[in-house]
Amino acid sequence: MPSPVNPPRGMRDFLPAEKARRERVLRVIRQVYRAHGFDEIETPVMEDSSRLHAGLGGDNEKLAFGVLKRGLTTEDLHAAIEPLELVDLGLRFDLTVPLARFYASHRAELPSVFRAIQIAPVWRAERPQKGRYRQFVQCDIDILGEAGPLAEVELIAATQDVLEALGLAGCSIRINDRRILTSLLASWGVTGDSAERALITIDKLDKIGVEGVADELATLGIEHPGIAETLALLPAVGWDADAADWLDPEAYEHLQALRGALPQADLVFDPTLVRGMGYYTGTIFEIAHPDLGYSLGGGGRYDGMIGRFLGTDVPAIGFSLGFERIVDLVSLPDEDVAEAVVLLHQGRDHARLARLKEQLVGQGLRVRLEKRAKNLKPLLERLAGEGFTRFAQVGDEVTDAAQLEFRELS
Structure with a gap:
């Protein structure tokens, strides 16, 4: 009896009915984003390996699929010290790095404030498991060229409208600012490279608890008399946190202004929110569902990324929907189609x-x-x-x- 012929691990086939259901959800997302003034673009599935490994993608860079250089010889293979010496291209692991390269390539042809939609598959060499795939679709909206809070307001409003259009009721948006996290760490005497490692640990607070985070910080050489007490208080901190001595007042004021500009949005200030990507420079956010223990999307401000490609800094911020998680929760009525x-x-x-x-x-x-x-x-x-x-x-x-x-x- 022949063995089953399956797609590669972590990748999936979609039968016609499932493909049609996914396309219905994508159509709603596109319609809402376009109504909010965003324009859809498309970038290649591959980018130069040097761009994908430029230190912008955090741990995702380690999961990038590489494409071997053409014409390699046996001698080349034996002479290589690092695997990256053998590749010149790679499959994109997200849509943000390609967008930064796209903007640097086409800035003269784009408006001064560019609102982009990107909906496309990405690839990561994950260990496949339930809900984690090696190929999956990302749905991103980004605003490039707008330094003020209006960019955050537009992104959050568009995302809220998408969630409503998809029938995902009760979602809230957890919001924080990287400057608040930096200020918190500084109050413990943590700066520089140690701060980035500390943030990765703090991001585990909901998984390993206060004691676990404090112990892990100690192994990094980060010890301070008030760490455990502050960590214990963080989850309960809300919009009345302005008295906290570790709070960055300018960043907190910025978040309060966003809250005032979006009275219809359920914004929850959460100083424990980290977001794993090291390129975030300011506001960060995630979509929380009342019945789920994981987020349905997130993003933030990454003002320093495009300058790495362009040589000139450009303010940038994006919001990405977790499409593969959302599509399993959504039940849309069948469309009126031809008999x-x-x-x-x-x-x-x-x-x-x-x-x-x-x-x-x-x-x-x-x-x-x-x-x-x-x-x-x-x-x-x-x-x-x-x-x-x-x-x-x-x-x-x-x-x-x-x-x-x-x-x-x-």
Whole structure:
């Protein structure tokens, strides 16, 4: 018996019904984002390896799939000290690094404030497990060139409208600022490279608890009399936190202004929110669902990234939806599509079948030609499951679509 022929681990096939459901969700997302003034772009699935490994992607850089240089010899393979010496291209691991490169390439052709939509697959060499894939779709909106809070306001408003349009009620947006985290660490005497490692540890607070975080910080050489007490208080801190001595007042004021500009949004100030990417420079946010223990998306401000490619700093901020998580939660009604009919035939006179089909397509119908089976029942059941509503037998006497006698499939 032949072995199953499956897609690569961590990658999936989608049957027609599932593909149609995913496209319905994507269509709603695109419509909302376009209504908010964003324009869709497309970038290549591969980028130069040097860009993907420029220190902008954090741990995701370690998960990038590389493409070997053409023409490598056995001597080249043996001489290489690092694997990256053998590759010149790589599959994108997110859509933010390609966007930065895109903007640097096309800045002269773009408006001074550019609002971008990117919806596309990305690839990471993950260890496949439930909900974690090696190929998955990201849905990003970004605003480049706007340094003020209006960019955050637009991104959050558009995201809230998407969640509402998809029927995801009760979601809140956790919000923080990297400057607040930096100020917190500074109050413990932590700065420089140690600060980045400390943030990675603090991000585990909801998983390993106060004691676990404090112990891990101690192994990094970060010890301070008030660490455990402050960590214990952080989850309960809300919008009345302005008295905290570790709070960066300018960043906190910025978040308060966003809250005032978005009274319809459920914004939750959460000083424990870190976001793992090291390129974030200011506001950061995540979508929280009341019934789930994981986020449905997130993002933040990354003002320093584009300057790495362009040589001139450009303010930038983005919000990414976790499409693969969201699509499993969403149930959208079927769209109003063309009525779908089936012509059952004996496989004779192909020119006549093509002519009949063309006539029906011209009437606005969706038409499937199916060879008649001896046992019609399973064939008709399958066709009904695929959304077809009526069928007709094509006898030898039928020469015009008007002669077809249609019957209901169910």
